[in-house]
Amino acid sequence: NVTNDDIRADATNNSQVVTNGMGLQGQRFSTLDLLNTDNVSSLQPVWAFSLGGEKQRGQQSQPMIKDGVMYITGSYSRVFAVDARTGTKLWQYDARLPDGIMPCCDVINRGVALYDNLVIFGTLDAKLVALDKDTGKVVWRKTVADYQAGYSITAAPLVVDGKLITGVSGGEFGVVGKIEAYNPTNGELLWTRPTIEGHMGYTYEDGKPVEAGISGGEANQTWPGDLWKTGGGAPWLGGYYDPETNLLFFGTGNPAPWNSHLRPGDNLYSSSRLALNPDNGQIVWHFQTTPHDGWDFDGVNELISFNYEEDGKEVKAAGTADRNGFFYVLDRTNGDFIRGFPFVDKITWATGLDENGRPIYADEFRPGAPTESGDAGSQVFTAPAFLGGKNWMPMSYGQNTGLFYVPSNEWGMDIWNESTTYKKGAAYLGAGFTIKPLNEEYIGVLRAMDPKTGEEIWRYQNEAPLWGGVLSTQGNLVFTGNPEGYLMAFDSRNGEKLWQFNTGSGVIGSPITWEMDGEQYVSVMSGWGGAVPLWGGHVAERVKNFTQGGTLWTFKLPSSAVVSQR
Numbered sequence: 109n110v111t112n113d114d115i116r117a118d119a120t121n122n123s124q125v126v127t128n129g130m131g132l133q134g135q136r137f138s139t140l141d142l143l144n145t146d147n148v149s150s151l152q153p154v155w156a157f158s159l160g161g162e163k164q165r166g167q168q169s170q171p172m173i174k175d176g177v178m179y180i181t182g183s184y185s186r187v188f189a190v191d192a193r194t195g196t197k198l199w200q201y202d203a204r205l206p207d208g209i210m211p212c213c214d215v216i217n218r219g220v221a222l223y224d225n226l227v228i229f230g231t232l233d234a235k236l237v238a239l240d241k242d243t244g245k246v247v248w249r250k251t252v253a254d255y256q257a258g259y260s261i262t263a264a265p266l267v268v269d270g271k272l273i274t275g276v277s278g279g280e281f282g283v284v285g286k287i288e289a290y291n292p293t294n295g296e297l298l299w300t301r302p303t304i305e306g307h308m309g310y311t312y313e314d315g316k317p318v319e320a321g322i323s324g325g326e327a328n329q330t331w332p333g334d335l336w337k338t339g340g341g342a343p344w345l346g347g348y349y350d351p352e353t354n355l356l357f358f359g360t361g362n363p364a365p366w367n368s369h370l371r372p373g374d375n376l377y378s379s380s381r382l383a384l385n386p387d388n389g390q391i392v393w394h395f396q397t398t399p400h401d402g403w404d405f406d407g408v409n410e411l412i413s414f415n416y417e418e419d420g421k422e423v424k425a426a427g428t429a430d431r432n433g434f435f436y437v438l439d440r441t442n443g444d445f446i447r448g449f450p451f452v453d454k455i456t457w458a459t460g461l462d463e464n465g466r467p468i469y470a471d472e473f474r475p476g477a478p479t480e481s482g483d484a485g486s487q488v489f490t491a492p493a494f495l496g497g498k499n500w501m502p503m504s505y506g507q508n509t510g511l512f513y514v515p516s517n518e519w520g521m522d523i524w525n526e527s528t529t530y531k532k533g534a535a536y537l538g539a540g541f542t543i544k545p546l547n548e549e550y551i552g553v554l555r556a557m558d559p560k561t562g563e564e565i566w567r568y569q570n571e572a573p574l575w576g577g578v579l580s581t582q583g584n585l586v587f588t589g590n591p592e593g594y595l596m597a598f599d600s601r602n603g604e605k606l607w608q609f610n611t612g613s614g615v616i617g618s619p620i621t622w623e624m625d626g627e628q629y630v631s632v633m634s635g636w637g638g639a640v641p642l643w644g645g646h647v648a649e650r651v652k653n654f655t656q657g658g659t660l661w662t663f664k665l666p667s668s669a670v671v672s673q674r
């Protein structure tokens with residue numbers, strides 16, 4: 109069973125992985141160094157587990173490990189429990205999905221939460237399901253939102269001190285984003301916090317809703333007319349928790365519709381980072397990365413807590429690499445902007461950030477308004493593309509190097525606006541687009557970034573876009589995968605590629621590492637999919653021959669190699 113203490117200790121307990129992010133702060137760093145730059149070239153597969161069936165695509169899950177059992181999700185809202193020593197399947201759960209599910213960006217899922225004897229995950233029809241960890245049988249099931257309005261859940265939920273916290277997806281359908289806390293034991297709703305200004309939040313006392321304040325204080329200050337009622341801002345990537353400040357950090361997605369001329373104003377809290385009180389969901393501070401977004405620059409990307417020394421003082425900071433191409437370092441106690449810098453080579457839509465971190469817009473790179481007669485507005489070519497300088501794939505913070513390892517992409521897009529009106533359950537974009545690579549040789553770039561200076565310390569360039577999570581370790585290793593099928597290991601200090609292994613399908617999951625029976629293991633999901641093949645325009649064309657899949661791979665050193673290193 110998984111306790112609150114297990115969850116709190118996850119970043120330092122090497123024998124388990126019971127949080128998404130390998131620790132509540134989501135640093136994705138392991139203090140293990142049995143596997144290191146000297147021996148990683150001997151890393152070998154121990155077993156591979158196929159998810160089976162015909163639903164082989166888009167495997168973004170991060171595995172979890174507890175007491176020798178691994179828990180993963182697969183595409184189409186499936187969960188599997190596997191013996192971590194042998195890869196033998198213990199049980200499988202397949203959600204029965206209705207025909208009308210509407211995920212914008214493939215049938216993906218990013219993983220489970222573990223609590224007590226339960227394995228809990230969110231489904232493509234916007235339900236939370238809690239399964240018995242030993243049998244895979246449903247213990248409770250709860251509808252979070254109406255899938256027929258375009259809601260879904262793709263992120264892993266988070267458990268903090270006995271509260272199960274989830275976001276929702278659906279920004280491309282004009283849903284209203286919300287973050288909610290549930291009792292993980294029975295699925296009872298504890299609080300709900302809409303992420304669009306003007307909507308009421310509630311806490312629940314004895315099962316009854318009690319008003320907990322309008323998000324934003326007053327309705328509709330940064331939106332025109334009724335647009336806030338269908339404003340998007342979906343916190344679709346979930347969030348993390350920082351024990352030092354007792355705050356939840358969630359990001360919010362694009363405002364709806366994409367056509368920004370329909371909604372003059374900053375459109376809070378779309379494309380923002382939010383800090384919430386975990387007890388009642390109150391928004392403690394917010395930082396909006398792209399006010400009045402006109403390019404689908406969802407602000408969901410993870411905000412990762414880290415501390416550093418400056419002028420003899422410890423700064424409680426947090427770093428985030430936004431879709432819009434800028435990396436931000438914030439004071440995580442209050443959301444103040446400390447510094448920001450580009451982490452991609454080309455940003456056209458803004459010339460920089462002002463002293464508060466607000467973008468300085470280059471208006472000629474905002475697509476034009478449609479004409480009165482209904483013709484599309486002027487088209488622009490702008491960078492990054494809407495799939496972002498970085499998309500969902502989580503970066504890692506190297507505790508030993510002080511660097512962030514950021515999976516990123518170099519691309520731009522043609523984008524134009526069209527007229528649109530809201531219709532329940534229909535795409536609500538008011539825009540058209542074609543993504544194009546910026547370079548012939550590469551699109552993906554794994555970057556080691558110094559958050560104190562904005563300097564890129566090293567980079568690895570990949571032909572296809574990078575779409576997988578990153579892990580770094582005390583053994584000076586950085587792991588990530590690519591759509592070409594490789595799981596790769598780099599030297600975290602200089603970016604030298606030390607090892608790679610082809611898994612047979614694109615790696616877009618998040619690798620983990622843990623210790624079992626005195627040996628260090630690495631696991632990752634393989635299975636190409638996600639948004640790139642669906643929405644990638646010319647880039648999708650480039651990657652169209654990559655094969656889909658669904659396999660969980662586990663690696664370790666041959667026992668002899670470990671011995672010889674010691």
Ligand SMILES: O=C(O)c1cc(C(=O)O)c2c(n1)C(=O)C(=O)c1cc(C(=O)O)[nH]c1-2
Pocket residue numbers: 168212213214216261262263276277278279280342344361362404406494495499500637638639640
């Ligand atoms: O606004 C939203 O609700 C929403 C949800 C999701 C999702 O849940 O996966 C994505 C996006 N937007 C999105 O804009 C996007 O680029 C994207 C890529 C992916 C993916 O898994 O590859 N999901 C999503």
Ligand SMILES: [Ca+2]
Pocket residue numbers: 279280361362404406
């Ligand atoms: Ca979106």
